[in-house]
Amino acid sequence: MSIEALKALARKEFLDLVRDPRIFIPFLLSAVIMPAMGLVLSVAMQTAIRQAVEVPKVAVADLDGTELSRELVRWLSNKAKVVEVNGSGLEALARSAAEAEAPLLLVVEPGFGRAVELGRRPSLIVIGVVWGPALFPPQASGLVDYVKEFVARKLLGGRISYELVKDPVALDNRLYLAAKGLMLSRPELIVGITMAAMLLPLILLSIAATVMSMAATSMAVENEERTLETLLSLPVSSYSILLSKLLGMFALSLLGTVFEVVGMVSYFYLILSAPLAFQARGQPLSLQVAVAPADVAFIAASLLVSLFFAAAVGLIIGALSRDVRIANTLTAPLSLLLFLPTLFVIFAPSQGGAALLYSLPITQPVVAARDAVAARLPAEAPLYLAISVALTLAMVYLASKLFSLETLSTLQYKLSSLLSRRVSRGEGEV
């Protein structure tokens, strides 16, 4: 078969797909949804981290009314925005704090001043205020630290420095991410990185599923509209017909991947910006350090191979389906089965089975995305990419062996009969 014929068929496939605006919906959604998810998670994480280290607006109920308690309120006013509230009982005070939009309420109980003067431990109550379900409840540790500092200074009376009592050893608590060789200035930063490493594979998985479904539908439409018979009667081999369909689909996937890569990079940037923002001064940690450009390029290349593979699987499903309905019925459960290894990747530890996961076209971009965020890509990554390409081409070759009208008709007939039996049995049971 001439290259010109292959180009003509691939062009037909591409134009027929690209002119259907519905085809772009999943790609556009992923370009928008990924950064949106990144933004939402980033905001949530930043809020949680900020609440852990900063004191937000505080409502204070001074039930003691002594000079010392008044001094505490003034002290807190220099550290955070303080709103004084009054009321009878804790619930009434909490309601007043909620009305004042203060997420924390500090109740200075009667006897506070007296206890400090006598060198005893004074009683205080801290109440967190939420306005509904919350993933991250208000953190009181910052406020408590301030109050403790105030009381400690009073108890020490200037004889020993408060800073020395509070921190008698100069401790710098860090976390080392061994898989990536990355030093984090605060241990809690690992939360953001772990979330990014777990969520990105899920997003890539959904993209592959979209392409598979698109390919299955496209091929099923050929059966339903009876255009496949025309194609098979042309002076081209069935292998060429399949290859041209994949090339047309691949060209469209390239276009779609541009959207997805934009979404993915935005996601990386946003999800990592939360922990990065809290890296200590003097320890620069840029996005390039977190996810290297070479890693992003590898993931993009791997994603293309993976999409090509998913499209090939989709074409086989579509070819075996007499119509779009059957193709859609088959795509969902089969994609779940096919993506089981991917789910393993998401939740499995970094070590173990890496060579296999890196060699399979479906799992490769997923495991690479995870490792790019939370670890390092292996040195053999280019070799794994070559294996993945070889497996994909083998898949296309095997698929072309199915591609005769008689084989397809027989398999379609058997599949339709099987599905009809299942449906009628299901109806009978109802």
Next chain:
Amino acid sequence: MAVVVRDLVKDFGAFRALHGVSFEVGEGEVFGLVGPNGAGKTTTLRILAGLLPPTRGEVRVLGAQPGDPRVKRLVSYLPEDAGTYRNITGYEFLEMVARIYYGRGREAEEALELGLKIAGLGDRAHEKMKAYSKGMRRRVQVARALMVRPKVAILDEPTAGLDVLQAREVRELVRGYARELGTTVILSSHNMGEVEAICDAVALIHRGRIVARGPLRELLSSHGARGLEELFLSLVGGVR
């Protein structure tokens, strides 16, 4: 002979679709394979087009086995109810066919020109085919089959589903261009009147068996029938 079929048998699992079908089609002839739905017309034509392998028997198209790459370029097949691609234009579809057969040369341009002329789409050639009427889509398919100047054109129910005017239009296209291009045409139909209007010779097929075959006029006169329908009913006794 352009096409020779002898003792053709086709089985689909336990079901036998063709029971020893035999007929011949001369070069330049317009030959009709006539019979009711399920008689075996489409199976026969698919075998002639090389889309299905025969179970048994001899099939020769232009002296070679159907599906032979050398023959495939010289044979056009129009499936029954062949659809069109929704989002590409008639022009693009015919251009694709021209390129598959001839690449980018002068021959390809001539084939495309002929295809556009047969399809008769005018300015609408550049509209997506989803906007075409059923008759227009069928004309595009007929054009696709004839524009490559095939030695043999196999047309399965070329007028199925078309209204009277559209059907007549397609019939005239087939008859006119077959003569002009010297193409051997084998068409199937369950419309006896249509076959009488354009075929030189016919074979009547019923339940996978040829019940009569020969030049149309001779066949009618030898059986004393006024038309194909009367002949067919007298041979099968009105049994489906």
